[in-house]
Amino acid sequence: MSSAACSPSSSSAPPPPSCTATASGVDAIVVDALLRAAMDGDLDLVARTAAELKSGRGTGAGGVWSTCGRTALQLAAANGRPHVCRLLVRDLGIPVDSRSSCGDTPLLLAATFRRTATAACLLERGADPRALDSDGHTPLHWAAYNGDRELATLLLKRGANAGAASLRGTPLQVAATRAHPDVVAVLLLYGADPNKVANIVFTPLASSIASGSLECMKLLIEAGANVNAGGFNGTTPLFLACSRRGTLPFVKRLLEDGANPNIPDELGRLPVEVAAAHTETEVVEVLFPVTRRLPMILDWSVAGIVRFVNSATYKEEVKKASWIMKDELKQQGYSAFKRKDYDAAILMQ
Template identity: 35%
Template sequence: MDAPFVYRSFSTGGTSEAVLLKAALDGDLDRIKGVTPFMTSAQSGDISTVKYLFDHGGDLMKADAKGRTVLHHAVCTGSCTVTEFLLSKGIPVDIDYGYGTPLYHASINEQDKTVKILLNHHANVPSCILSYFAGADVNGKGSIASPLVFATGHGGYTNFIGLLLKAGADPNIPDDLGNLPIELAAARDCREEVEMLFPLTSPIPNVRNWSIDGIISHAKLEKEKPMDEEHVKVRKAMLKSHADKAFRRKEYAMASKIYTEVIDHAGPDVTLYSNRSLCRLKMGDGEGALSDAYQCRMMQPDWAKACYRQATAHMLLKEYKQACDALLDAQKLDPGNEEIERELR
């Protein structure tokens, strides 16, 4: 079979097709960092090119600089045929390099068809959204917030909201502050979610204009009102609990997102910056991890953990002298700490 694409020789002279093919498969054609023609072909839905590259050594497990594999690229654009083909070749349906699974990316890009394909291949749904798939209660009985409250409050889960409603989730269960899922969606100005929730939501007494536009207008006005101090504390504790649980499940992208929401909601907090720094480190985001570590050190200069967070971020960035300096600072603040001593050896 002839290649379904044509390579041009570099200006420095002729280059064999075999060398160019290897460069393409390795993502080394000076395009987007780490993005290979295998990935771009999957993204465009070009099944013949995808098959050709796979047959010539295309790596199903290779990720680009943002942690996206060829499967991620296919599902994000709704390339159903390519998605089915890749899954048939053995790529793990839940492959995740710290930036989210293919199901997560398909969902936030609102690709219903590839979401269904992934679910049919038994993709794991984020447990804080659709834990009922594993037999838990669809309304999250006994949990801090219902799956609908979490999904509408955080955004990026429009497709999951539809699935929750079909499974019988109750949209009239409020959050800890008494806000219904439809109000949370409206506060984010997500009309699509409001339209899904509206027919199943009981009228809210203080919303005078009970319509989709009326709910969105009401929610925006309510959002501008300052929250009292006690409510801020309750919300901070609830969101931090969600983030901590996501981290323990190794859902680092989600945990980082929620820690950011807590910081935006409740203000600067050294522990939250430290936790988000660790999430970003796990995701391979050295610059983000370092930024949060610097924030920790500014807020609490005598905290050894802040120095340690800075050191690990420098190590990820291969800035070894700066990492050593930060570890020495940590050692001065916490002499005898085994973890710090081990890193300094």
């Protein structure tokens, strides 16, 4: 979720074990021992080395930075060492929300690497559950990303914002995209808006379909998600379901809950056409009785629709319409850039 330089690309990757001291004016051997002890969870060694640093030879444990830009507290948090974190914060007075060189707090790191017990310890010591990393993600975003229901619940109880927006959207969008129904349920319980869209083209409902999570989709619909709301280009949840194979249960549920099969996409196509293009005959059979007749398809039947949509003439017309749409989006993007609406400009590209 974050840049590789500052945050991990994988929720399971441990912090670099080769971190060494960078602080000046301190005994490098003692500092290196402190950092490694913090990573390894060696409580006695942390206490001894921290006391030695505090005795006057350097800046103290809180002022020692590693080559990976993290202090002993941040390394302990990232490696899941709650007892070390408690010692450093409670006994040595290191600020619980101290930042790494990339702006991560210990709680953010604990949440990133799914160190639930460590995150709970930090929250007990007053860590900010709404702290933001360099990409605007909160600890709740990371709990949603990792499917950590326990941590998500704990963060929400401590005042985390269920609707916080980051580059990846809200925590609910993240949980739906990652197909974590347990986290989706918790977020909805704490008031997450099932229709809120932030910095992404999909609604949480559409995200659940893209991730292939029928359970997430059902939870969102039951919470009031709009089954006809799409992204900025009009891609409704039903269109998204029809554009994928094996989504018959999704299509049936959407239709049962009021999805409109006669809303065209940006190319003027109906969901039945998209389903037929993917040769999902069973989906076409479900859509056929509720779809308005298209005059250009003379053989108005399931087989006739599939045959027409897969003809060379139809495919060429769709290709031409797509080119026209892309040109229009480029022009809209250029206009948005000129008026300095950069978010819109990016979406149009």
